[in-house]
Each structure stands twice: as structure tokens, then as C-alpha cells.
Amino acid sequence: MNLENLIRENVKKLSPYSSARDEFEQFTKPMIYLDANENPFSNGMNRYPDPQQKELKAIIADRNNVPKDNVILGNGSDEVLDLIFRAFCEPNRDNIITLPPTYGMYGVLANINAIENREVLLNEAFQPNVDAILEAVDANTKIIFLCSPNNPTGNSFTDTAVIKILNQFKGFVVLDEAYIDFSKDESWLSVLKDFPNLIITQTLSKAYAMAGLRIGILYASKEIISVLNKIKPPYNINGLSQETAVKKLLQSTMPAQVKKIITERTKLVNALSKCKFVEKIYPSDANFILIKVDDANFRYQQFIDNGIVVRNRSTQPLCENCLRISVGTKEETEQIVELIKNFDDVKKSIVYR
Secondary structure, rough: OOOHHHHOOHHHOOOOOOOOOHOOOOOOOOOOOOOOOOOOOOOOOOOOOOOOHHHHHHHHHHHHHEEEEHHHEEEHHHHHHHHHHHHHOOOOOEEEEOOOOOOOOOHHHHOOOOEEEEEEEOOOOOOOOOHHHHHHHHOOOEEEEEOOOOOOOOOOOHHHHHHHHHHHHEEEEEEOOHHHHHHHHOHHHHHHHHHEEEEEEEEEEOOOOHHOOOEEEEEEOHHHHHHHHHOOOOOOOHHHHHHHHHHHHHHHOHHHHHHHHHHHHHHHHHOOOOOOEEEEEEOOOOOOOEEOOOHHHHHHHHHHOOHHHEEEEOOOOOOOOEEEOOOOOOHHHHHHHHHHOHHHHHHHOOOOO
């Protein structure tokens, strides 16, 4: 992979915006700050936040045994994904490859950035069809998106498939690991340095229970991070989000919560496996379960009528009559387990009325 050949020409030429906090970085010292046109009256939030999120980034990098130079943070994963498009994809010329059914924002971001989205369906086992993916590649293919564990299917992709794509594709392979903490498989971060075209995204929204803070993480080579930093908005993560994330990461509650979620996932799978209206339960390495039911629209409304909101994924390829159910607390699992015991009888009474 030749990185220079993949960067958009306008990005190569641009000079990044330099904020006041970029030019004077020691802004935690007791100085008189008259450089950023801020309101001088202190209320805890009157100063601009650290544009590089150094404290938060250091904690994340240390936890994952990755150098800080290999990390960039965004206002949710969607922002770091968008940065990849804007840095490397030329509008109305380049294309990407996505593997439906998968996370819908890849396609949305492609449309926003005027990039062709070439869809190559997963196979019946929800695994990448590697040969078909590589056949879809041409000279203008910049990115292949792999979501593993995948949303909405919940399964992880095989190492063989991922490695083959990494080795044979000369553009970027974006591996979305939003749900990796719930998986039995290890993150691909341990081999990041071995694949210069590998970009890994993670989030604090799922296992770390910070969806409201909107903090996404992107790991890549120092060279790729340098390009993305050129176009990153200067203050993309607000001060409250940075402070709160630092405090919560230091509390280290994530492993215990993940363990509980996996326990409740098992309970939910066991309960659903006894229901006649459930035709198939797909294996999950995530904090949700995808199930195929007899009538997704009807069952979705059944859940709604009983005060439980699930996701109807029937409109997605290969997901006809499928519902996605997030794993809740012990009390929420108990409630849903009791509820679904009566779902079969309710369906019968309506059908034969």
C-alpha cells in the first residue's frame, strides 16, 4: 500500500487549522490566558477543551498497549469514519465496499461524501464472501468495511477471511470493533503494526456504557493518524465528555458489566430457544441477539404492546423476519423471559379466531 497515492490531492495540499490550544499546549498551568478569545469568568467550562484529548487518549492507549501516536478520537465512531472518507475518497470518483447486512452508517457516509458504495452480501453463514469482495475491487476502490462482531448479525468474521482481504487489497481495510469487548475473540489491535492498511475503530458507547458522551476511537499507523489530524475539527470532543470519560475509565467498571451482560445473553438465548415462534437464534459475540421469527412485524408489535422495544431488522438483506434484541439487566431479562412464554398462544388465538 502506498499511502501517498491514497490521500486526496486537496488534503495533501491543505494546511490544518491551528487553534490557540494547539499553539500553546500547556494550558493547564496557572497562567493568564488571553489567547483564545474566551470568556474569562471561570465556571469550569469557560475554556476551550484540549483539542488532542491528551489525558483521555493516554488512558485509552495504555489500556490497549498502543502508542498514543496510533490513536485519534472523534465525536462518536461516526465522526472518525467520516474523517476516513474525507481524507482518502475523492467524491464522484472513488468507491468503497460494504458487506450487508451491516452497520448502516457506512452507506450513509458514502452517500454524504458522494462515494459509490459497492455492496457485496455476506454469505448464508454471515461471513464475508472474500472472492466476490476482491472481484468487486477496481482502481478506485479505497476502503473495504468489515464490522466484526457484525451489526445486526452479532457474529465475528473468521481470521482467514480478514487476513486474506488485508493481504490482497491495496486500499484501507476498516475493521469496526464496536462490540469486541463482548466477544470471545481478541481485538485485531495486537497485529495493527503488521498491516499498514488496517484501520480499527472502537467506541466507548457499548461495553463502557458511555453512549451519551459520544466518543469514538480510531487506531491506525502514525502516518494515517497524521493525515486524519489534518482535517479533524479542532475541538471535536467537548470538555465535559473528556472529563467524564477519564473518570469512568479510571473506575474500571467495564469488565464486571460485560460479564453480567454475557450472563444475561446466555439466559435470553436459553429462553428464546424454547419458544415455538422463534425459528432460529444466530450466534452472537455482541451485546445483542438476532433471531428469526415466524412473523417479525407481528412479534415486534407484541413486544411494543408489552412495553419492550426491540429492533425489527426485516428490511435488511438476509434478515427477513428477523428481530434484534439488546441484552438488558437481570431484571429486564427476567421480564422478557416471562413475557415470551405466552407469545406462542397469543399468535395461535389470533390466527384461528
